[in-house]
Amino acid sequence: MPTLLRSILTLSALTVAYGKPQTGQGPVLAPTGLKKLTVGVLGDFGWTGWEPANEHFCNNVMPVLQAQNLTIPRSVQNDCDAGDRSYLINATALQESTATYIADVCANKDCKAFLSVGDNFYDSGVDFTTTGINRFQEAWVDMYSQGVFENAPWYQCLGNHDIVYGQSGVDFETKIAPLYDDRWYFGTQKLPYYTYDFVGADWTATFVVVDSDCFINSYQKDSSVYKNPYTTACHKTTQTQVDFLAKAFSESKADWKFLQLHHGYMSSSGNYTELDPLISIVKNHNGIVLNGHDHCTAHYYNNNTNFVLSGGAGYPQAGDCNNGVSLGPFTKFLGANSQAAANGFVTLDITADELVFEYYLRDMKFDGGDLFPVKNDMKPQYSFTVSEHAK
Structure with missing residues (x-):
């Protein structure tokens, strides 16, 4: 029996035996x-439980090793990121508070499911090790239970943070995590790209998930911590995912069609134009794009296509939403101001007649101040409606 399969079956049996969460x-x-x-x-959103490499190693030892032409694992390099290390304490607290906030809003709205737009675990994802298992438990299972x-x-x-370990990290999230906790869904084939439908009383919505990491040219540079055998291989076969999206949308008779991915084609900090083959398909089918990557919330509208950014569930960064300053008429909403971006998320109400997107931003009070004042954060701070059906 293959080692990975044996490990998965063992993990499934153990977690079922313990009974919580129910698996298998x-x-x-x-x-x-x-x-x-x-x-x-x-x-x-996945900051909780991350333990970066210690400062002495990052600042003093790693440069010596690099000078000796020793290979430093890319996950270690990523865990030495000075900016992310400085965010860690606040990011963990903000994730915890925002998770509670999302739960409160969704209890009022009766949310039946959640859609991730990636970066589930900072800073270097999770893999099938004790550290990875414990991070998955702490940063997701316990956090959202x-x-x-x-x-x-x-x-x-x-x-991008989910693929730093390469294939082993991808395999954990796509193959092992769904057996660890039945709520974690990654399609029926357990691939990084898949499609699923929501079926209502008189409507259907088709969602196609792709791994946008494969499309990003900068991740192919030797200096990138995201370059590994997985991203190198899938960068050469991006047409597979383009064809997958085209086929799924063409065969779907759904009222609504969505592309769900991590990187933003429209952004206030950096557009990933490499995604154009995917976006062209969405436009042709009158679909909608859901993405993250920028650590804030926003709504963009361009070429008759709505782009919904919902990357504010962990550590918000005002610059990602251009400090609340619109760059052009395509920018309809930015969940940021001159000082800060807001923690928050987006709810989507689906009916036969319309889609309603509501942006909920948390009142980020703390001892001595308020990072992002919101008078009533249980009400949406922005919303828009789509009534034109998919093609």
Whole structure:
């Protein structure tokens, strides 16, 4: 029996024996037949439990090793990122507070599922090691287990921080995690790209998830911590995912069609134009793009296409939303001001007649101040409606 399969079966048996969370019973899926289905869209949130490499190693030892032409694992290099290390304490606290906030909002709105737009685990993802298992438990299973989270499925997506370990990290999130916790969903084939449908009483919505990491040219540079055999290989076969999206959208008769991925084609900090083959398909089908990567929330509208950014569930960064300053008429909303970006997420209400997107931003109070004042953060701070159906 292959080692990976044996490990998965053993893990499944153990977690079922312990009984919580229940595993190996088949995936938890969103309910069908509802007149209205509400889901939460969020990303860039997995800071809790990350322990970066120590400062002495990063600042003093690693440069010596590099000078001796010794290979430093890219995951170690990433865990030495000075900026991310400086964010860690605040990012962990903000993730915890925002998780509670999302639970409260979604309890009021009766969210039935959650859609991830990637970067599920900072700083270097998770893999099938003791450290990876413990991080998955702490940063996701325990973090999102109470109240409305308890029985809601999560339709997952990979981001750049999820692929630092390469194939082993991808395999953990796509193959092992769904057996660890039945709420974690990664399609029926357990690939980094997949499609799923939500089926209502009188409507259907098709979602296609892709791994946008494969499309990013800068990740192919030798200096990039995201270059590894996985990204090198899938960069050569991006047409596979383009064809997958085209086929899924063409064969779908759904009322609504969505592309769910991590990187932003429209952004206030950096556009990834390499994604154009995917976006062209979305435009042709009158679809909608859901993405993360930028650590804030925003709404862009360009070429008759809506782009929904929901990357504010972990550590927000005002610069990613240009400090709240619109760059052009395509920018409809930015969840940031001159000082800060807001923690928050987006809810999506799906009915036969329309889609309603609501942006919820948390009042970020702390001792001695308020990072992002919101008068009533249980109400949406921005919303928009789509009534034109997919093609």
